[in-house]
Amino acid sequence: MTPPEEALRLVLEAVSALPAAAVPLEEADGLALAEDLLAGSDAPPFDDSAMDGWALRAVDAAAPAARLRICGEIYAGAPPAALQPGCAALITTGAPLPEGADCVVPKELARAEEGTVAFDVPPEPGQHVRRRGSDFKRGEPVLGAGRMIGAFESGLLAGQGRARVMAVPRPRVALVTSGDELRRHDQALGPGQVRDASTPALCAALRSWGCVPIPVGASRDKPAELDLYLRAALAAADAVFVTGGVSVGERDLTRPALALLGAREVFWRTAVKPGKPLLFAVAGGKPVWGLPGNPVSSLVTALVFAKPALARMAGRPAGRPPFPERGTLAADFEKPAALRQFVFCEADEDGTRVALTPIVPQHSGRLSMGVRARALAVLPEGRAAFTAGFEAEFAWL
Structure with missing residues (x-):
């Protein structure tokens, strides 16, 4: 044997x-990427607001009593705008920062009345602004071959406009x-x-x-x-x-x-x-x-x-141990000495260890044994008798 x-x-x-194939992004979840991907564009593609609030020049609101004129509203998806000195524009999360603005003040830290707005705390340049390319810049490596495509990877690929990817099917x-x-x-x-x-x-x-x-x-x-x-x-x-x-x-x-x-x-x-x-x-x-x-x-x-x-x-790592956990037998168990046996067990956790109780009898025709078990333990060849307290490798079922 x-x-x-x-x-x-x-x-x-x-x-x-398996040979790589071009796979629609919608079907790539769980697959291994088969190509090294470089960013095709900056992310984000422009300076944008990280908050709902007011876009302005920080210097215009440096004085404690400063009030700025309200000069419009900027929404996500709107074309880039320009901001005049002494003005503030209402801006939503993800909207492009207007030319001339260098910060965003959250709405809850501002007081608007009669066409003007004042701020509780003088803002700092760059606050609540996501700069163009701050996530990654065009040409930078973003995903390597062999990477598993999950939720975050799918989002990144979609943001880069990738409709299909080379992946291992x-x-x-x-x-x-x-x-x-x-x-x-x-x-x-x-x-x-x-x-x-x-x-x-x-x-x-x-x-x-x-x-x-x-x-x-x-x-x-x-x-x-x-x-x-x-x-x-x-x-x-x-x-x-x-x-x-x-x-x-x-x-x-x-x-x-x-x-x-x-x-x-x-x-x-x-x-x-x-x-x-x-x-x-x-x-x-x-x-x-x-x-x-x-x-x-x-x-x-x-x-x-x-x-x-x-x-x-499938292009995934094969070297992970099939029985990565460790627990202790809660009861004695005997098996053929020459064979390695995989033992279906009930399992109890107390926060520090896992107690494995072999289900008896172990029989390869009993599917109910697998339904009842929480763990599959492996007992090595070379010995027949295992006493309670033996430390065994196991996998959760």
Whole structure:
């Protein structure tokens, strides 16, 4: 069996970022930028007011009893205006500062009456004025390749007039499930049949990871039919999940089916629980994960061995630890010594530590275990017994 670190290393070595594409700004949220961007214009593009108030020359209001003539109103979106000496103009936030003015006094610090205005405190030049280019100037670098496009980045790009950006697209992941016993979740069941829970669960996980799931369908345990589904999946997507058919039974057909397609098998079986039968291959330059048929196993193995690779394909960092938190076991737990086990746990926080209580029994067919759990802890290989108080790495669910 392949050790887990080695398995993940082999997976990551097999993938790289997808080719960049021009993406409408409205669809770029969550994508990795694939170009270095320089500012095409100053931001802000002109001196403007940072407050609702009065635009004036500070020197005109330096005297304590100074009163200035009210000489108009300036609103956001108005063309630039000029201000005569001894005058003040009512101005709104974002409106261009009139030529001749050098400061803005907030409305609440001014007293207007009979066509004049006076100020409680003498203003300072430059106060409440946003200078042209104070955010960034034309030609300055503003965003680098690899930057994730979020709310602030989208706003900046929109302010620069970018309708489209070069970005790494979301990986498309085709899903094929196999098994004579499977029916869709909206179909009635016959004797010996079960509903396919893995596909909807994996689709939800993929969407949360920034991918585009493409359910291809459920193949019966027939080699020719599985071959058709796999060919359709490879044609439709950048990566493929195949659930079921990866163990050692007579009807576990995924490995031979991939071999017939000319796929290169990178590894089969890893020293983990759940998910020991995990298969990883490359077919037509595309990564293929053969996931166990039990929905809990398929979700855990996808989280640990596929999510980091899909992040790399999307141009995002893949090196973040999948289990970044630390907590302590609140109860004893036993597992196979040779395997690394991912353990569903209830979790309690007291402000200083997280107590992890393993749910028992742990069974890869129990989706209710995942619903009940708040955390997924990882217990290392090399030992079987873990006592309460053991410090474990975990991820929040």
